[in-house]
Amino acid sequence: MENMEKERRLHIKLHINExxxxxxxxxxxxxxxxxxxxxxxxxxxxxxxxxxxxTLRRATVLAESxxxxxxxxxxxxxxxxxxDNFLIERKIENGFRIVRVHVTIAAFxxxxxxxxxxxxxxxxxxxxxxxxx
Amino acid sequence: MCSKYLRFIVAAGVDRGTFLEWICRCQFYxxxxxxxWYQNMLHxxxxxxxxxxxHTISKKEEAGFALPSILFLITILSLAALSVVxxxxxxxxxxxxxxxxxxxxxxxxxxxxxxxxxxxxxxxIAAGISTEYSFPYNSKATVVLSRWGCFFLIRSTxxxxxxxxxxxxxxxxxxxxxxxxxxxxxxxxxxxxCAGNTSITGNVTTGKGGVIxxxxxxLPTPRTIPVQGKVSQQAxxxxxxxxxxxxxNEMSEWDKVIASAGINGSGDSTTLVLRGLxxxxxxxxxxxxxxxxxxNGDVVIQGQYIRTENPLTIAVTGSVAFSDSARIRGxxxxxAAKQITIAPNVEFDFPVVYSQSSIALLSDQVRxxxxxxxxxxxxxxxxxxxxVAVSAQSQLPHPPKNQIIMENGSRLEGxxxxxxxxxxxxxxxIKEGAKLIxxxxxTAYITLDGSIDGTxxxxxxxxxxxxxxxxxxxxxxxxxxxxxxxxxxxxxxFSDSPKLDILDWL
Numbered sequence: 001m002e003n004m005e006k007e008r009r010l011h012i013k014l015h016i017n018e019x020x021x022x023x024x025x026x027x028x029x030x031x032x033x034x035x036x037x038x039x040x041x042x043x044x045x046x047x048x049x050x051x052x053x054x055t056l057r058r059a060t061v062l063a064e065s066x067x068x069x070x071x072x073x074x075x076x077x078x079x080x081x082x083x084d085n086f087l088i089e090r091k092i093e094n095g096f097r098i099v100r101v102h103v104t105i106a107a108f109x110x111x112x113x114x115x116x117x118x119x120x121x122x123x124x125x126x127x128x129x130x131x132x133x
Numbered sequence: 134m135c136s137k138y139l140r141f142i143v144a145a146g147v148d149r150g151t152f153l154e155w156i157c158r159c160q161f162y163x164x165x166x167x168x169x170w171y172q173n174m175l176h177x178x179x180x181x182x183x184x185x186x187x188h189t190i191s192k193k194e195e196a197g198f199a200l201p202s203i204l205f206l207i208t209i210l211s212l213a214a215l216s217v218v219x220x221x222x223x224x225x226x227x228x229x230x231x232x233x234x235x236x237x238x239x240x241x242x243x244x245x246x247x248x249x250x251x252x253x254x255x256x257x258i259a260a261g262i263s264t265e266y267s268f269p270y271n272s273k274a275t276v277v278l279s280r281w282g283c284f285f286l287i288r289s290t291x292x293x294x295x296x297x298x299x300x301x302x303x304x305x306x307x308x309x310x311x312x313x314x315x316x317x318x319x320x321x322x323x324x325x326x327c328a329g330n331t332s333i334t335g336n337v338t339t340g341k342g343g344v345i346x347x348x349x350x351x352l353p354t355p356r357t358i359p360v361q362g363k364v365s366q367q368a369x370x371x372x373x374x375x376x377x378x379x380x381x382n383e384m385s386e387w388d389k390v391i392a393s394a395g396i397n398g399s400g401d402s403t404t405l406v407l408r409g410l411x412x413x414x415x416x417x418x419x420x421x422x423x424x425x426x427x428x429n430g431d432v433v434i435q436g437q438y439i440r441t442e443n444p445l446t447i448a449v450t451g452s453v454a455f456s457d458s459a460r461i462r463g464x465x466x467x468x469a470a471k472q473i474t475i476a477p478n479v480e481f482d483f484p485v486v487y488s489q490s491s492i493a494l495l496s497d498q499v500r501x502x503x504x505x506x507x508x509x510x511x512x513x514x515x516x517x518x519x520x521v522a523v524s525a526q527s528q529l530p531h532p533p534k535n536q537i538i539m540e541n542g543s544r545l546e547g548x549x550x551x552x553x554x555x556x557x558x559x560x561x562x563i564k565e566g567a568k569l570i571x572x573x574x575x576t577a578y579i580t581l582d583g584s585i586d587g588t589x590x591x592x593x594x595x596x597x598x599x600x601x602x603x604x605x606x607x608x609x610x611x612x613x614x615x616x617x618x619x620x621x622x623x624x625x626x627f628s629d630s631p632k633l634d635i636l637d638w639l
Binding site: 029037048054056057064118120121 | 199200202203204206207210211214217218221224225227228229231232235236239242243245246247249250268269270272307620632634635
């Protein structure tokens with residue numbers, strides 16, 4: 001009987017100690033969790049929303065395609081073209097037997113911001129020189 | 134999705150195997166963490182049970198698992214976030230590498246274009262030049278020019294950031310004004326006599342004798358001069374000059390290489406020396422670092438040899454034969470003291486082939502520069518553009534007679550240079566049914582019965598019909614300048630102010 005009483009008291013004491021300790025611990029844990037998780041979610045969200053890599057890749061492909069068109073078609077004229085979200089600008093510089101082609105890809109909404117640019121010097125054969133005249 | 138990420142990782146230069154190993158390791162550590170977490174939970178639960186039922190508690194064991202759990206969760210989430218950040222970083226880097234790669238390639242190609250546009254004199258070019266060019270977007274190119282047989286070999290390294298790209302091309306010259314003609318007959322002493330089925334489409338330049346028609350037994354006589362074009366007569370006509378000096382110098386260098394192959398010696402680490410008769414050469418015998426192979430005796434070359442970066446020279450003191458399976462591609466020179474036989478089905482992609490004696494071409498899958506005193510194109514043999522056949526005066530004692538023979542049904546696309554020391558020291562024979570697309574330059578006799586789409590520049594025409602030797606006569610030649618494509622290029626050396634151009638990218 002005496003033993004049972006002792007056990008009951010100890011059990012009550014134990015429960016009181018346990019609950020207090022876990023509450024403090026939980027509050028600290030939650031604070032820590034929120035302090036870490038909020039900036040984490042914000043930065044990860046920013047990264048997820050950020051499509052700079054895709055933009056750069058698309059701009060590179062566009063610039064290459066434009067350059068191939070200039071070389072293949074021998075179309076050495078200055079030009080500005082608008083596609084989806086890009087502004088493609090082609091500039092031509094003539095030298096002796098050579099044409100320097102500059103292709104820049106800028107954001108359509110912000111033409112001052114150049115995303116990618118390519119530069120190529122193309123040697124002209126005598127028959128091609130007639131094209132420039 | 135997963136494969137897409139893997140592609141980015143691979144594009145960023147991380148080895149696929151290494152990346153998969155990282156993933157496996159991460160998964161292993163993650164499972165271990167989970168196991169530990171589970172054991173902690175189990176331990177805590179057992180401790181509580183013990184506390185309740187066995188009254189053996191201690192304060193230390195009372196601790197809950199909220200904090201470790203949260204810390205564990207934060208770690209997991211941080212790792213997840215880190216992987217997202219890492220992925221985006223790699224994507225960005227891959228995109229920038231793509232752009233840098235294009236910049237490096239364009240810099241290499243632009244370097245070649247800039248270099249060629251600046252060359253206005255062959256004298257400077259012959260010395261060999263290395264030049265550096267800078268381009269926008271922090272890219273630059275280093276360009277080096279050297280001789281490659283009749284042509285030039287130009288190599289350029291484009292650099293953008295840490296990326297390097299190489300470009301190499303064979304360079305020819307745009308034809309000089311003489312090549313606007315269908316025929317330049319540079320003999321001031323003879324008239325050009327057209328007989329039989331001869332026809333010329335394009336302009337003709339001759340000496341003061343001009344062009345007439347002639348009659349041959351058994352052949353029809355043209356009613357009018359069979360020239361569809363303008364005929365110009367120049368009293369003191371001279372054969373347009375070709376700069377043979379550089380070519381002869383290079384051939385004498387090749388002679389020295391062949392002579393050194395016959396001298397006993399083990400050579401250095403870049404030279405492979407093979408002795409013993411007969412020798413069979415196979416690709417596995419030649420390491421990529423080997424630049425020269427010296428073979429004392431005859432050789433049969435088997436297998437496929439490709440060189441695009443480091444040139445390879447195979448020097449043989451005897452004869453060379455190729456097995457049917459042989460493939461020779463890129464910057465390879467084959468130099469032999471005796472005959473070179475190019476069997477049917479052998480494939481050449483622009484090597485230099487030089488024999489001090491003769492070359493017999495039987496294959497129709499060849500694109501090469503052939504140099505020998507005597508060259509024979511067997512029936513149905515074909516050398517594709519921009520091939521070259523050169524028969525030049527040998528520097529060796531007792532040189533063999535110069536001759537180039539194109540048998541019926543053979544074909545050459547490119548240039549034929551016949552550089553005999555005097556008009557009567559050799560002959561070019563183009564038989565009926567043989568075809569040359571390009572140009573034929575000869576300092577000696579030509580027997581022209583086949584057809585040429587392009588230009589013939591010669592000192593003399595010749596054929597023998599018993600009992601008469603005919604000089605300056607054409608009996609069944611067909612020359613058509615208008616059929617030659619505009620992009621046709623000649624070996625540099627016909628003009629002192631060249632307009633060099635890319636013949637072919639390697």
